Amino acid sequence: AADKGLLVMGPDCGTAVIDGVGLGFANQSQSGSVGIVAASGTGLQALTVTIDNLGSGITNAIGTGGRDLNQQVGGITSRQALDVLNRDTNTKVIILTSKPISSRSAMELIQVLHALEKPVVVNFLGYAPPAYQIGNVFFASTLREAAKLAIELCDKLDLSTNMKSDSQKNFASSQRYIRGLFSGGTLAYETLLVLRAFTTGVYSNIPIDESYKLDDHASSHKHTIIDMGEDEFTIGRLHPMIDSDLRLRRFQQEAADPETAVILLDVVLGYGSHSNPAAELAPIISEAKSLARRSGRHLEVVVLVVGTVSDPQDVVAQTSILRKAGAHIETNADEAAIYVGNIISGLNTTSKASLRPVVLDSSGQSLAAINVGLESFYESLIRQGAEAIHVDWQPPAQGKDNLMDLLAKMKS
């Protein structure tokens, strides 16, 4: 059906509101500026109702069926529905909600959302948000919060996004990976969490998912984030915030790897830390960058500087030394991770088969629906002034095979 520009909703999807007409289970609400895509029926209804109760309204609310976002189906209906709302001129903000999904599906969807022009509020049930905001994508923990946030965003015309443009760096085709060398464990872990929005499969000595544990902490594999403050790096030596020797050597090792596109380092200032880390780092950064340049590569070096103006090292001077050496400076782990996340997702685009756009004519043509099964749904459609055909059908005791046959016939 996707090939024909039609939207298949279901199975296990009983809900939509298109141009103010409710299909299946649906609530009558004011019209407004929020569009909803929901892989969850009551999620869609609760959002519609809360938005209405808060004094706003919706454009279209599209249920995709709870199974659309699992890995086998790949979210085809959700992607079509998002595309519809992205092109719909009345929709200012989109809400995307779903039942629990895998972290891979979540990441792939977030990448789809980043390509849209509108703000999107995401509520994936039970998913730990990588951040409050990544570019045009906002994360809410509950349906009510998603509704509230979407309404707030409708009123904000100038949406400041935190997606920094890459200004098209000259990476070589071999360069694909991020290598993060951290002295601060929490900074490393927060980076891993935020990078979930951009890629799956970041290897680490402190991975979120144990299947991405590095085999050998001394050598990186694909995307790698290392916490060098962990015991395996500090036995018999001082913490990397004081003694940068091991980290500097690892930096050179990563810089020489033709697969490395970005190196991310933290520099934690303050009492107890090295008295002048920039003086040690800067020459090694500029040398690595010029070595890469001579081999036809662009090596991006991002330094996360954590320090106050009152710290003994003088954060302004430290930052300026690092910047002169060619480093890009960030001051918060989440922002640093978003910066490098954008680079690596640009270098690792997976081309999904493009979908034929669904035409949802909102300029007056009345809705036509084929209702299969429940007669009360058909009566609701007629009551709302929509054109509808009713097909009498009852769920068979043996399961969903007949429904699949019927859907197969509709596709032909």
Place this chain on the structure above:
Amino acid sequence: AADKGLLVMGPDCGTAVIDGVGLGFANQSQSGSVGIVAASGTGLQALTVTIDNLGSGITNAIGTGGRDLNQQVGGITSRQALDVLNRDTNTKVIILTSKPISSRSAMELIQVLHALEKPVVVNFLGYAPPAYQIGNVFFASTLREAAKLAIELCDKLDLSTNMKSDSQKNFASSQRYIRGLFSGGTLAYETLLVLRAFTTGVYSNIPIDESYKLDDHASSHKHTIIDMGEDEFTIGRLHPMIDSDLRLRRFQQEAADPETAVILLDVVLGYGSHSNPAAELAPIISEAKSLARRSGRHLEVVVLVVGTVSDPQDVVAQTSILRKAGAHIETNADEAAIYVGNIISGLNTTSKASLRPVVLDSSGQSLAAINVGLESFYESLIRQGAEAIHVDWQPPAQGKDNLMDLLAKMKS
């Protein structure tokens, strides 16, 4: 050491700022109104720095060691540190951050936080927040967001909390559990997610954690939330939003159980749904409540009503019928879950051994510290004008046994 009113920081804890004096790795920052408790060293530093960079400052920042919050240690130092900041008159808002912790530890800590008088911003790395706000507890996804939110909360004097007081209902001693009977799957799941802040071990046919899967979907066990829209309940019958027969019988079954304290139901209105659900529910609710009363029990019935004023059922009339039958009405799943969460956590209080308060005299007495190991940490202390004793010590290659001996001697 806890018995002596002393705070043990560590092992794996190298950070604190007490009365403006940094211990170990620490940043010099402005003084302000935010107190920090961190089971994460660089988490503490990054928070201090970001708060300073945003133009605010901290009172005390207490590192507890990354291992304090695992289940064996039980967060003793964190609880002491929270108590210190709760009593500290200069601290207006507290931030609690930690490396990844178990959901049980998270829940126990959130319960501790609910007993504090101040707003607390929580950032547990990788933990999916149950909501944005539960009572005085706020959830942030990243360190930067936690810092920003804490500063915003310092400026809000009248903190409106969403903890509704229980007004001391007359539950019998047998009554301990919530029973949730949902027609909407997403509403059921969001309830499960929010209840993580109040209790562990909610059984369900759609559990968050598979070890809490109900053995028999037809009978509840302890805290139970059921999605009656799942296949096992709908084979051969209509969806519970249309046909409430099975749910009404289950309601009576739960109401008769002397262990049931609260029954939570959703009523989803709109096209496609039952035309007058309140008329069916109300008599059964009032009958169940009076039956319970005659057995010396108070049966709390909470109905989550999802519907707009334009829906065909007339949400105002539906709500009023249910309220007259004695039901407490909520309109959002997260708020309903917080309401019942407060009731069940009141009925299931686990008494933790109370801890002797740590005295942190902030009225002028200068800080005295014993520094073991790194001489540079000692020099930093002296430089900041603190009183300090240095004990020369180097980490042994064979591990942490000597340190444990030393700590044991300090305790005596």
